[in-house]
Amino acid sequence: MPSPIDDSLQARISPECPQETRDILYHAWGHDRSGLKKLLNERGKASIQDPRTGETPLHAAIRACGPADEPTEGEEEQEEDGSVEEAREVIQDLFLNGAIWNDVDANNETPGCVAYRLGRKALYNLCVDAGVRAELLFALMDGYEELSSGEEEDDNEDADEVMAEQEEAAAAAATAAAEAKAQDGDVDAEEPLKFIPPDANEIPVTSEEYLKSKLTYDDDKLLDSDLNGVMMAWETDIMRRSVAALIPGEEQGKRVLNIGFGMGIIDGMFADLKPSKHHIIEAHPAVLEHISKPDSKFGSEWEKSGPEEGAYKVFVGKWQDVVLQLLEQGELYDAIYFDTFGEDYSQLRTFFMEHVPGLLDQEGRFSFFNGLGADRRICYDVYTKVVEMHCADAGLDVEWEESDVDMEKLDEDGEGEWKGVRRRYWTLDKYRLPVCTFMG
Template sequence: MSDADADTISARISPSCPPETQRVLTAAWAHDLEAVKKLLDEPGKARVQDPTTGETPLHAAIRSCGSPSEQDDDPADLEAARKVVYELLLWGAIWNDVDDHNETPGCVARRLARTELYNLCVEAGVRAEMLFGVMDGYEELGSEGEDVEVVDLDEEDTGMVVVGEDGDEPPELVDIEANGQNKTAEEEVQEDEPQFRPPKDHTEADVISEAYLRSKLTYSDGKLVDDKGNGVMMAWETDIMRQSVDALLPGKEPGKRILNIGFGMGIIDTMLAETKPSRHHIIEAHPGVLEHISSPGSKFGAAWEESGPAPGAFKVYKGKWQEACHQLLEEGQIYDAIYFDTFGEDYSQLRMFFTEFIPGLLDSEGRFGFFNGLGADRMICYDVYTKVVELHLVDAGLDVDWKVIDVEMSHLAEAGKGEWEGVKRRYWTLDKYRLPTCTFLG
């Protein structure tokens, strides 16, 4: 089936699709705003999916536009599509739901060159990620339990508890039915209906930091992999590292104070050492990497540490960066250039680093960079995280300049082949890399 045939309404709304879901998908496909508004009469309707194709109303509204090369665009229809997409997002349509082709609505918009609709999806993703960040912060603030009191009632009779707060407001009743017996008839019907199961790539399972630190690592053939075949670092990143050094140390003047978090294969530390810094500190937590660093053939073992211009000027801090950075702050260490590239940690840890530690560790004229693999499994996620990190950097008092680098994809395009041979996780899929260079605002 050609892409054009695969994007038809008959291909996307299957015979097994429940009637109510069909109505929502058909109205979205037709860009019938009034019908969409009437059908979105309760939470969840904007997120329904065809049980076979995974088509959501957001997919349908975008897909039905086709690509500009296929037909003459009708400005009125494009405006109608924009309004329907906006309405669906307003009602909680999920920007990154995937269909049976593993495409999000934004992926479809990008493939069809519908830039305005793609941008609406990106903006929705940014709003969602920023909201999740706020909610996480709120939950952490509320976890102490100092202002919230839970008072038991007769749960057998009421199935409720009273949640009271200090102050004059009356307590709120919260349903605590654990077995779900209070479900509505509609919810029970929905549970009986066939549900879409998104395609799963088991090679893309998340790697958790603690599990990674317990794993056995192997250095071989220009790559560093853990015992499950996850690529921790690979030689194809060398050009990115070289250009990162150029951005962090323009002119590569000797005598700079440098901190790198995450040694890996030592690619960037080798380049940083060549600039003849006055201070070069490395933080590394993995026992296997630390063993590699201390091996006889290493450039960063005991002899390197002893070669520094002063005691402690060249040093590997062993352990988690969260702990080592506190030590550096206590020591009063200040750096001209800081690079951050850890493995097995999510974005929240990077954000914590530049929010809590960069202000105390980076010189007022210094530069900070990080390996920007945020959302690198698909373009829309990369675009969303670019905007999210920009906003969070500003909150931390930092400006960011992005340099776009071409990534040679001839050996990276297919999982299990080329550079990915013997590597389970294909952690990079894009032909462009956005290299960040951060400095203090003002």
């Protein structure tokens, strides 16, 4: 059991904290709005961190409110006390001065995580809103970059540069972390002054690396060569619910497109409904090899068993290329499901904003595996709102069907379902299943 978090001022502002940082953190903790404003006159000051605890002014302003009282009987939520109103103003000032909504502290908590744990719903919502603003802005900047980046070669160079920078940063963080560990307990001038977040060594999976990596199938999971869970059998219930949401009443004869075969769980369920068209897009050579094995349900015999030629088909390649072919062929679908791996939200956004409008029948339904930010509640909530806004931009309504996730075997890193899996990508007890349809 991890030890409970000590939220006291003494525990959060360390003896090693430089005076300037300490002053800002104290003023944020004391909700001293005018005093704080004077200290935030330089860029970057709103996101300074205690070098040992990682406390930011946002963490401090929220933590200072302490835990909320339990709501009294009959009340949905507890009454806010005066400190929350003060904190709200300080937090708004901090965001206006560039505070970062998702910086984590040494407990691996963002300011929003602290607010949620303390039951401070209003402050949590402020953090969610800041996250939504930041993500919308990132999405726009991404678009601008693409517009100005010209030829493909430049794009690749950009991507290579980003990768190199990320690797360099991770290596530097690893060295600093090792130094910090070696010096632990020895609080002298050698102590590194920059806070190193607990996840500094995590290198994100990229699509390019993933598509080149070796895969291992076993009965209940598909892993890549870094032991990342590409697909796991515990998601079967989510796949079942997704099929039910996409094809209500288990109607037969629908036109289906599934992007990302993985373990073929959802494709098995679609196939049971005897679709009139069942197209699958898959890019990974090892998955394609798995599909073409003699005992596979989706090999050449399956392709031949369709109601007409080409009705049942595995399209080989990245969806980014294959959908262009499908659009050119004028294919239309009643149900589209999207569940890839190693791609970030920008790819999903591109898919539903640029391609779903051309591929989905006017009465059709689109869904995707909603694992966006699922390792942290606040990120899940931020993405929910961001997806709604981008869908609206694409003329799509989103309804969320919420269901319980049985967390009994999913609760601990490296245990239960996560045994042998590098990273616990799911931590939430509720799944929000998106059902997207055309507006009006």
